[in-house]
Amino acid sequence: MNQQPPKWANRFLEWFCNPELLEEIQGDLYEIFDEKLRTGPSWKARWTYIFLVVRSFRYSVIARKRNRKPLFIMTGKNFKIAFRILWKDKFNTVLNILGLSIGIASFFLMGNYVLKELSYDHFHTRKDKIYRVWLKEVYNEDKVFFNSVTPPRFERLLEEHFSEFDEVIQVNRNSYLVGEADERYNESVYIISPEFFDVFDFKILSGDPKNPLPDRNSITISSSYAIKYFGEDNPLGRLIEVQMGEEIREFKVSSVMADPPENSSISFDLAISNENNNVIFSQGAMEAWFSVSSETYVLVGDNSSIATVESGIQDVVMGYLEGRVERGQYNIGFQPLTDIHLNPGIPLGFAPVGNPDYVYILGFICVLIIAVACINYTTLAVGRSLKRYKEIGIRKIMGAHQRSLISQYLTESIAVTFLALIVGVILAVVLLPYFNQLTGANVTLAFSPTQVLMAFILMGVMGIAAGFYPAVILSGQKVTSILQGGSGRSGKNNFRRGMVVFQFLITVFLVSSTLIVKKQLNYMQSLDLGFDHNAVISVPLYPPPEARSLTDFVEGTMEKGQILKERLTQYPDIESIGMGSHVFGTPGWGNISYTDDNGAYWSYNILFVDPYYFETFGIEMTEGVAFDPESGLDKRQSIIINESAARYIGYDIAIGESLPGYNPGEHAIIGVAKDFNFESLHSEIRPLVISQSLGNIYSMVADHDYGDSPSPKLVFRYTGNQLSSIKDILDREWAAAYPGEELNFEFVEENMNFQYESEVRLNKLVTVAGILSMIIACLGLIGLAVLVTNSRTKEIGIRKIVGASVSSIFGMLVNSFAIQLVIGAIISIPFTYWLMNNWLENFAYQVNIGPVVFIVSCLISVAVALLVITFHTLRAARNNPVDALRIDG
């Protein structure tokens, strides 16, 4: 029989129990065990013992007395000493605070930008229950129509068939001329379901918040538009005139809403009820399945899920479309509201979509800069440990535990981060306008409680991250080795070297990324686009009010535009006036598609022009001839295709033939234009058909899609150099040709640049980040240089006495850094290469990265770094050795 308590229970007790308490507790338990053995069965005694061991497992038994003091006890004493030490070593402190505060400031600015991008549409209380509907028609591999804009009938369809939805909201938009006869603006007016405001959290400032759009003659306006139209007057009940088709209708302002937040995908200033749909759409369009015009949003009920809808929706669709499509061809799906802004995988609706890559890249850069700043502190603090050996030795002899030393050093680093936080926030506030101006990102710094809390958490994390390693290293020194004067610092030095390498890796990465982004942007600007957009101005024309069909819309507008064109010809500074349905720099050129009599599917972009458009943009022909302004036949029948279209069609296009199709209509190809990049360089040149009239093409077109309004624009080249005079000319002649309408004009070049806006912004941000990280890294290097030269003062003195020259000592000092810099730079190359290659895949036309970028960025970084440390090392090398050797210590 076992007369001993269970071994494992004993071991457990010995493990967790505070050694000071172990003897008495174990003794007491043994005594009880013994007594139980004598009075009862041994299993009972063992169980009692186990039970008592488990019962002993409590905090007061576990806690070691020494442990009672928490590790991070930030007593006033600690802070007092920390500030004294910081004050004593002012140079180091300033370097540290500067580095950290630059890091914090850029973290704030960029972090806020990233947060803003991530926070899109998150302000709606029921954001997780709201989805946007998409439509994807899949007929074969090439023939896919994927749209976030849906047929208007979806609203009723979803409402009728799915009880899962609490609300189905239709959001549509149209451009109308708004305002009184003598002052009309071309405005985008949203046409929304009246329940819109029940689903989305847009704030109603005045008017009935329960029912902001009571009837079809009501209009909701934003507060900034209330000021635009009515000034300081109360807008409620006032009338706004909107030209809808031929009719001018009056809408009564029923409510004013706060301007939609910047981080809202749905953004509008004027909204009317979709009870007006019968005026806006023909009956056919209202019932259509294959023509899209409005966004549809759904609000899923609290106890329902979108999955049940997704599984049932094919049956509903087939109930309507049996015989017209096969199962699986007509797909309706749902995209979460909060997914809209950063998911380029689903096509655009009305709202622009951000590029999630850029957001993540920026977030990554933020963290990098903070890391560089923290590493700075760490390397400097480890370096400084040489100076503090004696202090540590004395403290330890006086009885300091490692824990209390760690807490002392962490107090120091947190104190530094705290100061850096204050400086950093001030910096961020001061730099905010410049940052916004530089990047075009509209960031605001809101010091909300969460942000303040986050700032303090950041401070704590940075303080601990930066200070932890030095604290452990400093406090872990053996007293004897310190007092013997030994250093045992080889391991530390390796760590410090590693840190410098890492810091430089990041810096060179940022510098070379900047150069690569720049190179790509320059490349795109220097590419021969196939047309000349220099000094070309584009003026959108207004359609005649009676325009009904697309033909009226395009051809009628061009006809009416002749008046303005005639008037402008009299000015010598205005050359080559042409008209066209699309202009370079605007995405979404018209697209037509059809199936020919062999069942093959064809899709082209389409451009309607007048004969002078080619001249304006200097588009060249490779075969055949351009449109002849004198030829009536050209106007009616002739078309021109681009080289891509010729290749796409495949056979040798003979002049005079027509496009492949079952009902080619009355058209003939008269020429092939040299390829030009009518879309941004993110994509390859697509097949394009250019025509003067719609009739000759549209007879065979099955589908068309216009991302950009096909409303013709007048384009001309301005050879003068006075911007103000062209504005005067346009103002004068516009007022004569289009009295009462608003004039808009744009430089094509500006629009072209706008296509690469996010790349330009990325470039600016990466440049700023690169410069900042370089500054921070250099601050760190200065500090290190000072420390290293100081700790080697005696060595330098002796070397000089023995006969070393200034240059050889300088070389020796620089050498100790140079290798690390070079290693860091070299390691960064493959890393950068891989990352930037990924980025370049966004473009159809990519620049070759090449070795030059890396050589230049390595040279720049190393040169700047060496330059920075040169000053100090030179001074150390030139010091009088007598002074050096006199230093006691």
Added chain:
Amino acid sequence: MKGTHIGDLEELVLLSVGSLYREAYAVNIMKVIKENSRRSPDVTSVHSVLRRLEKKGLVNSEMGGSSAERGGRRKRLFTLTTAGRAVLDDINATRTALYSKLPKLTMQGISI
């Protein structure tokens, strides 16, 4: 009662420490409480009560002699401090004072 307030079990343990004089260690205290009251705390609760009392300065402790059934391990012996004694006196006085104020009515049937 100014300063120290102690709970029910604490009071019992404190009394036992006082009454056991020089033999007061956890197992003994537990036994005394079992014999003299209707409570039977296990030894671990006595441990934690003793630690609490020591922290409050009501008892002192020192390591005492060992015995064979403890596997040669020493006991921690507790003694009452003056403060501990004062607390007990105070409790007793309060009790007696309040008790004496119970109305005579309730004492009827019991001859005094």
